[in-house]
Amino acid sequence: MTWRIGKVLVAAVLGVLASLPAYSGPMGFKDSWMAMGDFGPNWKEAFANYALTPRDAVGASALSMRSDDGLRNRQLLEATYTRLLQRWNMPESQANIWFLGGLGTLTGNDFAGSKTLVSPGIQVDYETTRVYASALARLYRAEGINHDFLSARVGFSFYEVDYDEVQPWLIVEARRMKGLSDKTEITPMLRLIHNRYFVELGVNNSSQVRANFMYIF
Amino acid sequence: MKNSLKNTLFTMAFAASLAQVALPSFAATSVKATVNGMVCAFCAQGIEKRISKMSAAKAVFVDLKKKTVAVEAKDGQTLDQKAITAEITDAGYDVVKLETVEKSVAEIKAELKGGK
Numbered sequence: 345m346t347w348r349i350g351k352v353l354v355a356a357v358l359g360v361l362a363s364l365p366a367y368s369g370p371m372g373f374k375d376s377w378m379a380m381g382d383f384g385p386n387w388k389e390a391f392a393n394y395a396l397t398p399r400d401a402v403g404a405s406a407l408s409m410r411s412d413d414g415l416r417n418r419q420l421l422e423a424t425y426t427r428l429l430q431r432w433n434m435p436e437s438q439a440n441i442w443f444l445g446g447l448g449t450l451t452g453n454d455f456a457g458s459k460t461l462v463s464p465g466i467q468v469d470y471e472t473t474r475v476y477a478s479a480l481a482r483l484y485r486a487e488g489i490n491h492d493f494l495s496a497r498v499g500f501s502f503y504e505v506d507y508d509e510v511q512p513w514l515i516v517e518a519r520r521m522k523g524l525s526d527k528t529e530i531t532p533m534l535r536l537i538h539n540r541y542f543v544e545l546g547v548n549n550s551s552q553v554r555a556n557f558m559y560i561f
Numbered sequence: 562m563k564n565s566l567k568n569t570l571f572t573m574a575f576a577a578s579l580a581q582v583a584l585p586s587f588a589a590t591s592v593k594a595t596v597n598g599m600v601c602a603f604c605a606q607g608i609e610k611r612i613s614k615m616s617a618a619k620a621v622f623v624d625l626k627k628k629t630v631a632v633e634a635k636d637g638q639t640l641d642q643k644a645i646t647a648e649i650t651d652a653g654y655d656v657v658k659l660e661t662v663e664k665s666v667a668e669i670k671a672e673l674k675g676g677k
Contacts, residue, residue: 369604369653372607373607373608373610373611373651373652373653374607374611374651374652376607376610398650398651398652398653428653431598431653432598433596433597433598433599433653433654433655434597434598435597435628435657436600437598437600438598438599438600438601438604471600471601472600473600473601473625473626504625504626505602505625506624506625506626507602507605507609507623507624507625508602511602537601537602537603538602539602539603539606540603540606541603542603558603560603560606560607
């Protein structure tokens, strides 16, 4: 188990180093609430957190996962903790390392009752006003369950904008999850950012529509 | 007629001097900060939101391209540079330079846009 966790984390870090490749930050600024959603046929997630400090946020998440054939499903409700481990603020760019953790209950249609699930993960990202890259490795583990998740995103903005203008981006995401799918899901998405609004819309390589959003209160 | 004109002029002059006493004109003062790491409007909104809540802040302007945050003081009030630095830091960014300028946010905005 420990070896496997190490292997996944090392793979994530190496992936980033190789390609400088998730979301913009998974939490807002101090004393803010952030709401996030990630919706597709096989993955539906709603997540909200509150930034207690500039580096720590606590929240709750509801996630519904489904196998590619649509026969098996999982529902996860968890309490979450997000920690900004490291940030580099540079004149023309920003890079971050985040810890994401969750503890909750998992139910499914192919086992009875509920199981306790833990979901530690690491996200790294690098961003300029024109380029975005990130990678996320997250374990989803419960007794007899392994739905480990890996994703990488890379993209660019079509042009620079002023602070109060809408900025369009093209982002391509590759994600893979154990246990429910053997496919690597590739999704090109149009990302639109305007002040506190952040929306992504795309169609994956299984011709399924995906939509993501983030909002800071 | 002559007296009436005289009285009118006197009244106008008196009113004008009263207006000057009641409404003194302050030169706008702003704090201009150069900020590292400010690359995305979605992320940088924290700066605007936090600084706008400061009691002495009249207006806030964020320019991603020029890496600048400008804060204009309310008439007769002084901006606390340490507090501005703290707010930007709490929003997740690093202040690398801070200066006080005798300009309004509108003037700074025009200056930065003009230098595109």
